[in-house]
Amino acid sequence: MAVPLRRSPADTRDRVRRWLTHTATATEIDPDSLFVTVPRNGYSAETLEVSGRDLDGRPRRLVVRVGATEDPVYPSESITGQAEVLRAVRTHSAVPVPKVLGVEPDAELLGAPFFVMEFVEGRVPPDFPSYHRAGWLAESAPSERTAVWWSAVTALERLHAIPADTPGLPELGAAGPAAQLRYWTDALDFYQVADDPVIERARAWLADNIPVRQSPHTLLWGDARLGNIIYTNTCVAALIDWEMAGYGEPESDLAWFLYLDRHLSTGIGAKRLYGLPDHARTVEAYAALTGRTLRNLAFYEVLAGFKFALITAAVTRRAARTGLPSDTPFPLHRNAVALLDATVEAQ
Known part of the structure; x- marks a missing residue:
C-alpha cells in the first residue's frame, strides 16, 4: 500500500x-x-x-x-x-x-x-503485487508458507501477552470496541466517506453489535499483517509499522490480520496461496496458544473492514494528488468497499 x-x-x-x-x-x-x-x-x-x-x-x-x-x-x-x-x-x-x-x-x-x-535484515511479503500473486512467498514451497503464517500467529500471541498497563507504554487513545468505533466514526468527515452507503451500513451494524468486553486489554499492534513483518527464512525477524498501535482485546489484531490477508486474495480476485492456513485453522490455533475462547471475532472483522475502507479512501486521494490514477489501475478503495459490503452481508 x-x-x-x-x-x-x-x-x-x-x-x-x-x-x-x-x-x-x-x-x-x-x-x-x-x-x-x-x-x-x-x-x-x-x-x-x-x-x-x-x-x-x-x-x-x-x-x-x-x-x-x-x-x-x-x-x-x-x-x-x-x-x-x-x-x-x-x-x-x-x-x-x-x-x-x-x-x-x-x-x-x-x-x-x-x-x-x-536496520533489520530480511524480506517482507509484498502488497503490490499481492504476495498471493507474486514474490518470494508465492515462489516458496507450501510447507514454507505454512511456517511463515504460524510464525506470525505465534508472534501475535506473544505480543498479546503484554498487558495494557505495562511500564513504559505510552498513552495511545481509544481502548475497547465502543471507543474504537467512536474514534473511527468521528473520523468519517476526515476521510470524506460519510455519504458512502456501504460504509454507513457497516457503521450502523457495528453500533448495533458492540460486544461486552470479554478479556483484559492488552497491547495491540494495530496494523497486524504479513506485509508488516520482516522474515528471516520462515521466521519472524521483526514486526514493523506501529502507527495503529493501541490497547484493547486481542481479537482486534487477529481480525485485522485475517481481513488484510483476505483483501489481498479474494478481495482483489486473487487465488489464495496453497499452504497458508485458513480462517478456521488460524482461529483455532490462536485460541489454543492463548488458552481462551475468542468470542468477539465477527465484530472485529467488520470493524477491520470499516477501518480499512476509511484508510484506503485517504490513500487513494493521496495517490491522486501525487500523480497516480485514483481508480484503475489503483482500485484499492473500490476493492476495500466491496469487501466490506460482502463482510457485512455475511453477518
Whole structure:
C-alpha cells in the first residue's frame, strides 16, 4: 500500500547528517560516511534507509521513520509514541521489533518528528503485487508458507501477552470496541466517506453489535499483517509499522490480520496461496496458544473492514494528488468497499 513521496535525496542526506552529528553516541555512525536512500514510496509515515560506517569503520545501516508531512492517512499519530511502544515491547517481551536508537520530536529538520532504528535484515511479503500473486512467498514451497503464517500467529500471541498497563507504554487513545468505533466514526468527515452507503451500513451494524468486553486489554499492534513483518527464512525477524498501535482485546489484531490477508486474495480476485492456513485453522490455533475462547471475532472483522475502507479512501486521494490514477489501475478503495459490503452481508 504505497504511493510516491517527494523529497530531495541530497537535502535529506544533509539534514539527517546534521542530526546524526549531534547524536553519534546513540547511533554510533560516522555522519561523514552517510548515504541516505529516499524510497519512492510510503503509506502513512515515510521510511528512509541510512547506510554508512560506524565509529570503528565497519558498515552500518539504520532506518529513519518520519511522520506524515502532508496528506496524512490517520487523523492523529504520534511518532514518539511509536518509539516508546517499540522500546517497551523490547524490554518486556521476546517479540522481535527493531531497536530504537534515537527520537527527534521537533518537526523542523525533516518536516515531521522522526525516530531512528536499527536496520533489520530480511524480506517482507509484498502488497503490490499481492504476495498471493507474486514474490518470494508465492515462489516458496507450501510447507514454507505454512511456517511463515504460524510464525506470525505465534508472534501475535506473544505480543498479546503484554498487558495494557505495562511500564513504559505510552498513552495511545481509544481502548475497547465502543471507543474504537467512536474514534473511527468521528473520523468519517476526515476521510470524506460519510455519504458512502456501504460504509454507513457497516457503521450502523457495528453500533448495533458492540460486544461486552470479554478479556483484559492488552497491547495491540494495530496494523497486524504479513506485509508488516520482516522474515528471516520462515521466521519472524521483526514486526514493523506501529502507527495503529493501541490497547484493547486481542481479537482486534487477529481480525485485522485475517481481513488484510483476505483483501489481498479474494478481495482483489486473487487465488489464495496453497499452504497458508485458513480462517478456521488460524482461529483455532490462536485460541489454543492463548488458552481462551475468542468470542468477539465477527465484530472485529467488520470493524477491520470499516477501518480499512476509511484508510484506503485517504490513500487513494493521496495517490491522486501525487500523480497516480485514483481508480484503475489503483482500485484499492473500490476493492476495500466491496469487501466490506460482502463482510457485512455475511453477518
